[in-house]
Amino acid sequence: MSSAVWHPFTQHALEPAMPSIARTGGAYLETADGRTILDAISSWWVITHGHRHPKIMAAIRHATETLDQVIFAGLSHEPAEQLASALVDMTPAGLDWVFYSDSGSTSVEVALKMALGFHRNNGAPRSRIVVMEHSYHGDTIGTMSVGARGVFNAAYEPLLFAVDTIPFPTAGHEQKTLDIFEQLTRGRGVAALIIEPLVLGAGGMLMYPAWVLAELKRIAEHSETLVIADEVMTGWGRTGTTFACEQAAIAPDILCTSKGLTGGSLPLAATLATDAIFRAHFSRDRARTFFHSSSYTANPIACAAALANIAIWKDDPVAERVAALSRMQADKVARFDKDPRFENVRATGTIAALDLRVGTAGYLAEVGPRLRAFFLERGLLIRPLGNVIYVLPPYCVTSDKLDQLYGTIDDAADLASDGI
Numbered sequence: 001m002s003s004a005v006w007h008p009f010t011q012h013a014l015e016p017a018m019p020s021i022a023r024t025g026g027a028y029l030e031t032a033d034g035r036t037i038l039d040a041i042s043s044w045w046v047i048t049h050g051h052r053h054p055k056i057m058a059a060i061r062h063a064t065e066t067l068d069q070v071i072f073a074g075l076s077h078e079p080a081e082q083l084a085s086a087l088v089d090m091t092p093a094g095l096d097w098v099f100y101s102d103s104g105s106t107s108v109e110v111a112l113k114m115a116l117g118f119h120r121n122n123g124a125p126r127s128r129i130v131v132m133e134h135s136y137h138g139d140t141i142g143t144m145s146v147g148a149r150g151v152f153n154a155a156y157e158p159l160l161f162a163v164d165t166i167p168f169p170t171a172g173h174e175q176k177t178l179d180i181f182e183q184l185t186r187g188r189g190v191a192a193l194i195i196e197p198l199v200l201g202a203g204g205m206l207m208y209p210a211w212v213l214a215e216l217k218r219i220a221e222h223s224e225t226l227v228i229a230d231e232v233m234t235g236w237g238r239t240g241t242t243f244a245c246e247q248a249a250i251a252p253d254i255l256c257t258s259k260g261l262t263g264g265s266l267p268l269a270a271t272l273a274t275d276a277i278f279r280a281h282f283s284r285d286r287a288r289t290f291f292h293s294s295s296y297t298a299n300p301i302a303c304a305a306a307l308a309n310i311a312i313w314k315d316d317p318v319a320e321r322v323a324a325l326s327r328m329q330a331d332k333v334a335r336f337d338k339d340p341r342f343e344n345v346r347a348t349g350t351i352a353a354l355d356l357r358v359g360t361a362g363y364l365a366e367v368g369p370r371l372r373a374f375f376l377e378r379g380l381l382i383r384p385l386g387n388v389i390y391v392l393p394p395y396c397v398t399s400d401k402l403d404q405l406y407g408t409i410d411d412a413a414d415l416a417s418d419g420i
């Protein structure tokens with residue numbers, strides 16, 4: 001059957017035939033021809049509780065009985081109002097304003113625009129953005145500019161704006177990262193630091209300790225540099241707490257959330273900001289307006305799904321489930337700690353990752369797709385980032401299934417070392 005679909009991050013010249021998914025439920029995907037696949041990456045990190053959670057599906061059905069998209073400039077609606085106050089309650093103190101958009105990338109674009117608007121409207125324009133090495137913040141021109149440069153964005157490089165980069169805080173070298181950040185914030189007009197708290201996702205599931213995040217925030221405060229926490233991936237329990245910033249006991253100036261906001265059911269994003277940032281845009285002068293909108297801003301059905309997600313967090317033992325999964329992940333991945341086929345065996349909250357030792361750099365590019373095919377044949381959806389194998393499952397995954405999964409990773413490593 002021919003297809004007109006151009007898939008994301010897909011080299012169609014190399015991709016084998018793609019299974020078609022006909023049904024989802026819990027931790028599983030079912031193909032049209034009846035195969036069951038364990039969604040070990042939560043469908044690109046969006047599904048939190050599980051696919052088609054009954055309470056979220058019911059809330060969506062219910063919402064469609066009264067509302068669909070409503071223009072969000074000049075009008076409001078109950079689902080957006082309720083969700084905003086719930087988000088203000090759940091996020092670190094001081095984040096008092098909620099700006100809606102529809103994807104992680106747009107939530108980051110909004111954050112960057114808020115940061116520049118803040119300084120400009122306060123009469124001291126700043127435009128430099130500091131980013132961390134290996135970061136990922138999205139695939140639009142603006143978000144690629146603040147993310148790691150590489151083969152993924154080489155073609156667009158001429159359009160990307162310049163940023164200052166601090167090194168990733170590898171174990172034992174954290175002080176270097178902090179020192180470089182401190183130097184950069186001295187008199188260079190740095191508007192903001194944008195950072196993925198605790199875990200850098202697409203950059204290879206790189207993990208760093210909470211105290212580094214706390215120190216970065218402290219340094220930023222000295223120079224009135226805003227801190228933008230991109231919690232698009234880390235939010236909603238992924239790192240063990242509802243938001244990763246909680247572990248550093250910091251309140252960022254701006255927080256971006258998307259992926260798990262609706263439990264992964266519908267696209268929605270929110271950028272939360274402090275009152276100071278809102279006040280900088282609050283004026284009788286129309287030129288100070290925050291000029292941003294997406295057509296689908298605060299879609300009421302998506303807001304209803306997010307409210308159902310929050311109700312699940314409040315009414316069900318989600319924190320306990322996340323804690324139990326975090327313990328399981330740490331225990332199970334530890335079997336590879338001293339395994340010579342792997343290095344950097346690590347876990348933060350519900351996320352576990354390990355790097356397959358590979359010989360040549362050329363082989364490195366090939367190993368990801370080969371492993372992906374190997375796992376898929378065995379009913380597992382795992383998408384290695386190069387030689388980084390990571391497991392980021394929905395919270396309803398069972399211990400037995402995880403055991404099976406780590407057994408398959410063990411088999412895959414043998415094949416890889418034989419040069420599959």
Ligand SMILES: *Cc1c(COP(=O)(O)O)cnc(C)c1O
Nearest residue numbers: 103104105136137138201232233
């Ligand atoms: C996925 C991701 C984004 C981009 O989100 P989209 O919804 O794909 O636009 C931004 N930041 C982080 C940390 C992400 O993991």
